[in-house]
Amino acid sequence: MPQTLTLVGAPLPGGVEAVAADILGAFGLSPVSGRVLSPERAVELTLDGEGDARKIEGTLREALPEVDVAVLPAENRRKRVLLADMDATMVVGETIDELAAALGKEAEVSAITERAMRGEIDFGAALDERVAMLAGLDAAEIDRIAGGLTYSPGAEAFVRSMAADGVRCMLVSGGFDRVTGVVRERLGFHADRANHLEVGPDGRLTGTARKPVVDAATKLATLREMAMTAGVALADCLAIGDGANDRAMVEAAGLGIAYRAKPMLREAAAARIDHTDLRTALYYQGYTDAEIVG
Numbered sequence: 448m449p450q451t452l453t454l455v456g457a458p459l460p461g462g463v464e465a466v467a468a469d470i471l472g473a474f475g476l477s478p479v480s481g482r483v484l485s486p487e488r489a490v491e492l493t494l495d496g497e498g499d500a501r502k503i504e505g506t507l508r509e510a511l512p513e514v515d516v517a518v519l520p521a522e523n524r525r526k527r528v529l530l531a532d533m534d535a536t537m538v539v540g541e542t543i544d545e546l547a548a549a550l551g552k553e554a555e556v557s558a559i560t561e562r563a564m565r566g567e568i569d570f571g572a573a574l575d576e577r578v579a580m581l582a583g584l585d586a587a588e589i590d591r592i593a594g595g596l597t598y599s600p601g602a603e604a605f606v607r608s609m610a611a612d613g614v615r616c617m618l619v620s621g622g623f624d625r626v627t628g629v630v631r632e633r634l635g636f637h638a639d640r641a642n643h644l645e646v647g648p649d650g651r652l653t654g655t656a657r658k659p660v661v662d663a664a665t666k667l668a669t670l671r672e673m674a675m676t677a678g679v680a681l682a683d684c685l686a687i688g689d690g691a692n693d694r695a696m697v698e699a700a701g702l703g704i705a706y707r708a709k710p711m712l713r714e715a716a717a718a719r720i721d722h723t724d725l726r727t728a729l730y731y732q733g734y735t736d737a738e739i740v741g
């Protein structure tokens with residue numbers, strides 16, 4: 448099956464297409480057509496055959512270190528379902544660490560978060576341990592933090608452009624539903640699924656989360672449910688995340704994207720965004736700026 452090479456920069460360096468054509472030539476491939484997706488920022492080249500995508504991408508990354516590159520099948524590029532992680536993907540940082548900061552426990556909690564996101568410790572156990580440390584926190588503090596989140600650049604354009612194209616968009620998070628509800632509304636997701644922190648009669652967190660918790664298996668199950676409900680194959684789904692608990696859904700989706708991700712996910716994903724913003728997930732599907740909302 449023919450492939451498409453997408454190159455995205457902020458902006459693209461001059462002569463990028465010539466560099467790409469040289470490298471493709473070394474793999475016995477040549478571009479049969481090219482298209483500007485975004486002036487100065489994104490181009491795609493349709494190739495005359497199929498090569499080892501990983502090797503071609505690796506060589507291109509060495510030659511173009513500030514450029515995001517993806518070699519993907521030229522057919523069936525636009526996905527019909529979007530499932531996205533929240534923390535460190537749609538928003539900057541980890542909200543559980545910010546909640547812990549309100550209790551002066553950020554250092555302890557963030558050390559566990561980091562290890563869990565790298566896949567070094569079990570997600571469910573790590574969640575229980577951190578949620579226990581949040582006991583006593585005024586639940587209103589969650590709403591305060593949800594209202595002051597920093598969104599990842601391009602997040603709203605990414606979600607709203609896909610939604611405008613008729614794609615079913617859902618946020619799935621090992622974080623908390625009081626936060627995902629706010630992020631869903633703000634970015635234009637149709638639905639969200641996340642963990643629920645129990646609140647006591649005094650309005651403070653009890654230190655427990657409702658079971659079963661949303662973990663890697665839940666994220667994968669959510670992807671399968673969404674595909675079934677939409678009547679599409681997993682090949683028609685896009686999943687994007689940054690951490691170890693996103694790996695199963697990212698590997699199962701037709702287009703799995705690692706966004707500024709931990710090494711384990713970066714290696715596992717079919718595509719990566721390391722340097723540019725979330726609009727790159729649209730360019731990888733062949734969207735042009737004229738089709739991007741906002």
Ligand SMILES: [Mg+2]
Pocket residue numbers: 532533534535536688689690
């Ligand atoms: Mg994350």
